[in-house]
Amino acid sequence: MAADLILTNATVHTVDPARPRATTLAVEGGRVLALDDVEAGPDTEVRDLGGAFVMPGLVDVHNHHALAGRAALFELTFGGDHGFEAILDAVRAWSRDLGPDEWxxxxxxxxxxxxxxxxxxxxxxxxxxxxxxxxxxxxxxxxxxxxxxxxxxxxxxxxxxxxxxxxxxxxxxxxxxxxxxxxxxxxxxxxxxxxxxRKLTVDQHAAASRHAIATLHSYGITAFQDAGVSVDILGALKSLDEAGELAAWVVTSLLINDPIFGFDPIGSALIEAGARYRTEHHRPDFVKIFLDGVPPTHTAAFLEPYLPDEAHGACFHGAPTMAPDELEGWLRAAAAAGLSAKIHCTGDAAVRATLDAVGKLRAGGDTTTKVQIAHGQFVHPDDLARFGALGVAADISPFLWVPGVIPSAIANVLPAERAARMQPNRALLDSGALVAGGSDWPVSESPNAFEGIQGLVTRQDPTGAHPGALWPEQAITLAEAVEAFTLSGARAMGVDDVTGSLTPGKSADFVILDRDPFDSPVEALYTTEVVETWFAGRRVFQR
Ligand SMILES: [Zn+2]
The missing domain is CATH 3.10.310.70 (Diaminopimelate Epimerase; Chain A, domain 1)
Incomplete structure (x- = not known):
């Protein structure tokens, strides 16, 4: 079979253990045809990349793409550097063009x-x-x-x-x-x-998704999991794919409970509706459960108490949002509908409650339902090995815990020795856990995976704005961090059959970078730029 496209003279990092490196990548019919031993036919386009670095399209296991797109297109946006007066000025300027009772x-x-x-x-x-x-x-x-x-x-x-x-x-x-x-x-x-x-139209929802995916392409992302969707977002993804415009593998998470978005319907009704929105590139395959909140507002569920304060007293440690029976019930309901589960846990008690529930599910003979613990910054040492043993993936967002605003807010509410022991990634990997990288964009200002990758390797703020290193013993290697944002993400989402590595037969989803990350200073990895992004053998972004 002759290739449509052959990239030669490249440094191809495949993230496929069967063949980790190659110098040639051949694409045919939107898929990876072969690495290295390939022959060009009369109609083959051959490009000499001059040694450029090629790797699989990046995988973001946790973002809120539709919210990010909606904010960019229809909302007032300002950065965290805006103080009180600057925010008021921005609101004043934005309001000038609005009708009298417009939001x-x-x-x-x-x-x-x-x-x-x-x-x-x-x-x-x-x-x-x-x-x-x-x-x-x-x-x-x-x-x-x-x-x-x-x-x-x-x-x-x-x-x-x-x-x-x-x-x-x-x-x-x-x-x-x-x-x-x-x-x-x-x-x-x-x-x-x-x-x-404010009812956004169907077209506006689709425009928001399209805009966000274009942004993701500019960062080399070709597969992602939206961590909490409404029927409007499901409808937008379906309509884009049917119009031939969905250039990414998208897995969505159907909300079971909703402490923050205000979406309706959620729960059983959304599980029932979800399957109607499945298309070639969109898999509504997960449910999303918020099992706790976040530490700074004392809504995370811990095994040990928070620091004492007036409002909560000396023994407050937070509680999961649902009892063990209810959590198990939702996992069973999801499994019965063929769905996997992403469970938001920030405190170690929520993590343990999830592992206990999955333990019961597995004991009942269910070995196929995927479970991800999202965030999971705090894991009791006794629970580390249970991730691998129970087949629970860790969905981690380094953007949120490298030294910066959020860890400072956490350090205000927890004893110092606990606040310093966040995100035991080394220990999780060593105990056999699947560790997958996510951005949580737009909670993070950008979905730049190289920012996350650098944080996983250095345990420091990539930009250098916030000093210090968080629990440096838990650093992982660059190769492991790259895998977390490619193949491991794809496995955690259940799309490793089609993407996540440059393996013959998989979708030709790849990026060309401005440097070889393995041959560049680690403290500048976050400045790595994607020069081209390809999805299914088609170029979808070029710088
Ligand atoms: Zn999130």
């Missing part, structure tokens, strides 16, 4: 601003900047919101409204009035009020 939606404010925003006077300033319009601005974790008086009014939140389960309406200590800062599930009512008013 201002945007983000993301730095979580370190929460004290500044938690005042009735701050909310009044936001009202003034937005000309009295409803405003909802998310923080950098996307778990918390800051909203205006009109937004509270439309959502029916007043001084008399009690805190909902899993959320806090932050009140001004002087007046008792809601400040507009809504932690975790407290923001859902406002999210729903917004969704009543």
């Amino acid at each position: 201002v939606v945007g983000g993301a404010w730095a979580s370190t601003l929460v004290e500044t925003l938690s005042k009735e006077s701050a909310r009044r300033a936001l009202d003034e900047a937005a000309g009295g319009r409803p405003v909802m601005l998310s923080d950098d974790s996307r778990h918390n919101r800051w909203v205006s008086s009109r937004a509270l009014e439309l959502a029916g939140v007043t001084a008399a409204t009690p805190d909902p389960a899993g959320g806090v309406i932050v009140r001004d200590p002087a007046t008792g009035e809601p400040t507009g800062v809504l932690l975790e599930a407290a923001g859902i009512q406002v999210e729903r009020a917004l969704q009543e008013k």
